[in-house]
Amino acid sequence: MQDAILLKIVFYFLAAAIAVFSVMAVTTRRILRAATYLLFVLFATAGLYFFLNYSFLGAVQLMVYAGGVIILYVFSILLTSTDKESPSPLFSLRRWIAMIASIGGICLVAFLVLTNVWPEVHAPATDEVNMKLIGHTLMGTEKGQYLLPFELMSVLLLACMVGGILIARKRS
Amino acid sequence: MEYTLFILILPLIGFLSLGLLGTRLKGKTAGYVGTALLAATAILAYITAWQYFSTPGVDGIRPTLIPLNWEWMRFTEHLHIDLGILLDPISVMMLVVISTVSLMVHIYSLGYMEGEKGFQRYYAFLGLFTFSMCGLVVATNIFQMYIFWELVGVSSYLLIGFYYTKPEAVAASKKAFIVTRFADMFFLIGILLLSYFTKTFDFGLLCSGEENLFASAAGKTFMGGAVLSWAMALIFIGAAGKSAMFPLHIWLPDAMEGPTPVSALIHAATMVVAGVYLVARLFPVYYFFTPEVLHGIAYVAAFTALYAAIVACVQTDIKRVLAFSTISQIGFMLVALGVSGMGTVEANGLESHEGLGYMASMFHLFTHAMFKALLFMGAGAIIHTVHSNEMSRMGGLRKQMPITHITFLVACLAIAGIPPFSGFFSKDEILTATFMFKPWLGVTMTFIAALTAFYMFRLYYNIFWGKPAQHDHPLHEAPSSMTSPLVFLALVTVVAGFIPFGKFVSSTGAAYIIHLDWKVALTSVIIALVSIFIAWKLYCKGSSKVPDKVAGFFGPLYTAAKHRFYIDEVYQFITHKIIFRCISQPLAWFDRHVIDGILNGIAWITCRGSLAFRWMQTGQLQSYALLLLCGCLLLLCIGLFR
Amino acid sequence: MELIPMEYYLVVSSIMFFAGIYGFITRKNLIAVLISVELVLTSTDINFAVFNRFLFPGHLEGMFFTLFSIGISAAETAVAIAIIINIYRNIKNVEVRNLKKLKD
Numbered sequence: 001m002q003d004a005i006l007l008k009i010v011f012y013f014l015a016a017a018i019a020v021f022s023v024m025a026v027t028t029r030r031i032l033r034a035a036t037y038l039l040f041v042l043f044a045t046a047g048l049y050f051f052l053n054y055s056f057l058g059a060v061q062l063m064v065y066a067g068g069v070i071i072l073y074v075f076s077i078l079l080t081s082t083d084k085e086s087p088s089p090l091f092s093l094r095r096w097i098a099m100i101a102s103i104g105g106i107c108l109v110a111f112l113v114l115t116n117v118w119p120e121v122h123a124p125a126t127d128e129v130n131m132k133l134i135g136h137t138l139m140g141t142e143k144g145q146y147l148l149p150f151e152l153m154s155v156l157l158l159a160c161m162v163g164g165i166l167i168a169r170k171r172s
Numbered sequence: 173m174e175y176t177l178f179i180l181i182l183p184l185i186g187f188l189s190l191g192l193l194g195t196r197l198k199g200k201t202a203g204y205v206g207t208a209l210l211a212a213t214a215i216l217a218y219i220t221a222w223q224y225f226s227t228p229g230v231d232g233i234r235p236t237l238i239p240l241n242w243e244w245m246r247f248t249e250h251l252h253i254d255l256g257i258l259l260d261p262i263s264v265m266m267l268v269v270i271s272t273v274s275l276m277v278h279i280y281s282l283g284y285m286e287g288e289k290g291f292q293r294y295y296a297f298l299g300l301f302t303f304s305m306c307g308l309v310v311a312t313n314i315f316q317m318y319i320f321w322e323l324v325g326v327s328s329y330l331l332i333g334f335y336y337t338k339p340e341a342v343a344a345s346k347k348a349f350i351v352t353r354f355a356d357m358f359f360l361i362g363i364l365l366l367s368y369f370t371k372t373f374d375f376g377l378l379c380s381g382e383e384n385l386f387a388s389a390a391g392k393t394f395m396g397g398a399v400l401s402w403a404m405a406l407i408f409i410g411a412a413g414k415s416a417m418f419p420l421h422i423w424l425p426d427a428m429e430g431p432t433p434v435s436a437l438i439h440a441a442t443m444v445v446a447g448v449y450l451v452a453r454l455f456p457v458y459y460f461f462t463p464e465v466l467h468g469i470a471y472v473a474a475f476t477a478l479y480a481a482i483v484a485c486v487q488t489d490i491k492r493v494l495a496f497s498t499i500s501q502i503g504f505m506l507v508a509l510g511v512s513g514m515g516t517v518e519a520n521g522l523e524s525h526e527g528l529g530y531m532a533s534m535f536h537l538f539t540h541a542m543f544k545a546l547l548f549m550g551a552g553a554i555i556h557t558v559h560s561n562e563m564s565r566m567g568g569l570r571k572q573m574p575i576t577h578i579t580f581l582v583a584c585l586a587i588a589g590i591p592p593f594s595g596f597f598s599k600d601e602i603l604t605a606t607f608m609f610k611p612w613l614g615v616t617m618t619f620i621a622a623l624t625a626f627y628m629f630r631l632y633y634n635i636f637w638g639k640p641a642q643h644d645h646p647l648h649e650a651p652s653s654m655t656s657p658l659v660f661l662a663l664v665t666v667v668a669g670f671i672p673f674g675k676f677v678s679s680t681g682a683a684y685i686i687h688l689d690w691k692v693a694l695t696s697v698i699i700a701l702v703s704i705f706i707a708w709k710l711y712c713k714g715s716s717k718v719p720d721k722v723a724g725f726f727g728p729l730y731t732a733a734k735h736r737f738y739i740d741e742v743y744q745f746i747t748h749k750i751i752f753r754c755i756s757q758p759l760a761w762f763d764r765h766v767i768d769g770i771l772n773g774i775a776w777i778t779c780r781g782s783l784a785f786r787w788m789q790t791g792q793l794q795s796y797a798l799l800l801l802c803g804c805l806l807l808l809c810i811g812l813f814r
Numbered sequence: 815m816e817l818i819p820m821e822y823y824l825v826v827s828s829i830m831f832f833a834g835i836y837g838f839i840t841r842k843n844l845i846a847v848l849i850s851v852e853l854v855l856t857s858t859d860i861n862f863a864v865f866n867r868f869l870f871p872g873h874l875e876g877m878f879f880t881l882f883s884i885g886i887s888a889a890e891t892a893v894a895i896a897i898i899i900n901i902y903r904n905i906k907n908v909e910v911r912n913l914k915k916l917k918d
Contacts, residue, residue: 026834031846042856064888098839103832113824164893
């Protein structure tokens with residue numbers, strides 16, 4: 001029982017972190033802060049994955065996002081050295097419309113989610129996904145196994161790497 | 173005899189190759205290519221004729237061969253359009269005529285058109301014309317004929333307008349196209365009417381004389397006339413348009429704006445006789461089912477012949493004289509067809525040939541093609557030297573241009589009907605046929621023949637005798653490329669009369685021997701000689717007093733004839749004052765203000781609407797994303813709370 | 815896990831999603847726009863994982879989809895940042911409204 005309460009507290013904490021930091025990430029005027037808030041959101045998301053017992057996913061999320069992507073962001077922000085967005089009217093028409101539409105969207109989706117009758121929600125298995133199973137699934141060629149997308153992924157990453165270098169290289 | 177297809181294909185190749193690649197060739201080379209192809213065509217046509225006429229038919233009747241026939245479009249079980257080749261006496265004869273004259277014109281043009289801009293284009297068009305004309309005569313069905321009929325019209329249009337920088341030529345080509353097109357509309361209606369009732373386009377079926385074929389049209393009338401008569405009359409209107417029958421003749425004199433060899437080929441020898449050919453092709457239908465239309469054709473043609481002959485007497489432009497002479501001679505051919513019967517009839521122990529007119533018409537078509545082409549080419553040679561079409565700029569040319577003079581004289585004698593030149597024989601047959609039909613018509617035609625002799629010799633004396641006009645450049649004989657066709661055609665003109673034409677072409681296909689009717693022949697020759705004598709008296713000396721006096725004697729008639737009896741003005745009045753003003757202008761107003769107004773209004777509304785919505789199209793991705801978001805949410809709401 | 819209903823996760827991810835959209839529409843800086851896109855992507859990732867866990871517990875599709883999605887977003891980020899740096903090199907800032915030409 002105590003565990004349950006603790007878990008609830010953890011979940012609410014994570015949910016609150018995600019909600020608050022994602023809103024802050026898009027409303028702050030300082031770009032470096034936005035990146036930092038994004039980092040927090042991503043951490044919280046990873047936490048959510050751990051919470052769902054997807055430890056591997058959480059680990060990947062932490063490594064790729066927190067370790068790789070955010071570093072990229074920070075460096076690019078520093079490189080482009082525009083720490084601050086240029087001043088613009090804080091409440092322009094577009095901002096208002098976007099805000100209203102977004103809040104409306106959240107309400108709409110929340111309404112949908114909460115009123116929808118879900119088809120036979122199973123009691124989620126609480127067990128951890130076996131690491132060996134993940135490895136086999138990723139490397140297998142059977143039905144429900146993902147060798148081909150995995151290889152495609154690697155090619156894509158390679159292509160992006162080359163592309164990134166090609167685009168960003170200094171031209172004489 | 174499948175090789176006859178190449179008679180069509182070779183000129184087409186000429187047209188395509190010269191038309192597409194012509195500009196890469198030198199003008200001269202293009203001319204030689206076109207001429208060589210045409211020579212091959214002509215040889216093929218001669219082989220065809222030889223093979224066709226040397227094989228005897230069953231029971232002495234010449235067969236109708238269809239070496240090739242493709243089904244092209246099928247509408248119903250019976251009604252389908254085919255493309256094929258039909259060989260019978262008249263189509264083979266026409267092939268010979270067309271290829272011969274066309275070859276002569278090709279050779280002649282090498283000299284006449286030398287150095288002209290667009291030499292290649294000219295030869296390409298000649299190829300197109302020859303192709304379409306051959307396609308027309310070998311058509312197996314009336315619709316194929318119609319297709320090639322229009323192609324012929326197009327090539328005629330292109331060739332008349334060859335000097336497209338000259339406003340007169342452009343106007344003339346337009347006029348020719350519109351007038352013939354106007355007539356072709358009736359032709360098409362006629363074809364559709366005919367095929368609606370007979371359920372076929374095929375000449376073989378139509379001309380078989382089958383009663384059942386026309387059974388569905390029997391008893392049906394329209395505005396007091398039988399439907400079949402209407403159909404055949406409408407088809408004749410098409411023929412009249414191409415063959416320049418009154419009152420659709422107005423385009424032909426103007427068509428003389430084209431290069432002279434073109435006039436020789438298209439507007440004298442081949443295209444203008446397409447109408448005659450059409451009537452001859454459908455002759456059994458006319459004869460068996462709508463004889464009244466056939467007689468109507470004879471009267472219209474006779475009137476046209478008379479009208480054109482009178483007008484020809486007073487024209488001063490030599491090509492115009494020849495043009496009106498052509499109209500008149502085509503009138504002769506159609507009169508002969510109109511009065512013709514079919515087959516041979518035993519009467520009073522004498523064999524009298526009812527189908528004489530048919531044979532005579534085709535005979536005259538053949539001889540006329542030769543000597544009229546010769547006349548035009550001769551006129552071309554003169555114009556080439558004198559640089560003018562006007563008679564007053566000529567005179568006394570017999571010394572400078574001996575070859576042209578002799579050949580021109582031969583042609584004039586032929587058209588005037590002096591023996592032993594070819595025109596005498598064919599014209600005599602026509603006159604005999606008309607006398608057999610109605611004596612008064614025969615008398616009229618004899619009178620027209622006399623007029624013919626008169627105006628031709630007026631032309632001849634004015635050009636080659638009389639007072640020489642002043643020229644600032646030396647006159648010379650035409651080059652050999654131009655004179656050799658003249659000589660060749662003159663030779664043909666001399667000997668063609670002795671061809672036993674009845675053996676080859678007759679209404680039923682059965683051969684028979686032509687007899688000269690000596691009474692008719694003698695009268696016509698005497699009258700022709702008298703006319704020539706009058707012309708000699710009036711024009712040979714070159715003194716202009718006597719002709720003026722004669723002109724004064726005829727007074728208004730002379731003036732009217734000089735203005736071609738104001739037919740062009742009547743057309744002008746009807747089209748401009750009545751049709752344009754009362755129908756076209758209100759329509760144009762309606763079009764400009766109402767139809768255009770509606771469209772402009774739509775455009776204006778669209779323009780305004782676009783201006784109103786322009787702010788949306790910022791080109792900024794983020795604005796679009798915002799609109800997309802709003803749209804998606806809206807759709808979601810609609811989907812949910814409908 | 816029974817103690818937290820699935821809907822809660824979904825509401826959280828939708829908040830994240832619309833925050834990302836809001837940012838995408840309103841931010842001026844290209845990198846900030848990219849950050850917003852990242853939010854949107856992550857929110858969908860959460861959804862995949864949650865659906866997999868709650869609705870199809872025996873399967874692994876949602877998880878792997880999330881895995882690949884993470885990989886793709888990393889790749890996308892790399893390319894996008896390369897482009898942004900290139901833009902910066904050309905026009906000396908990375909403001910959206912200054913981007914009017916694809917090349918000089």
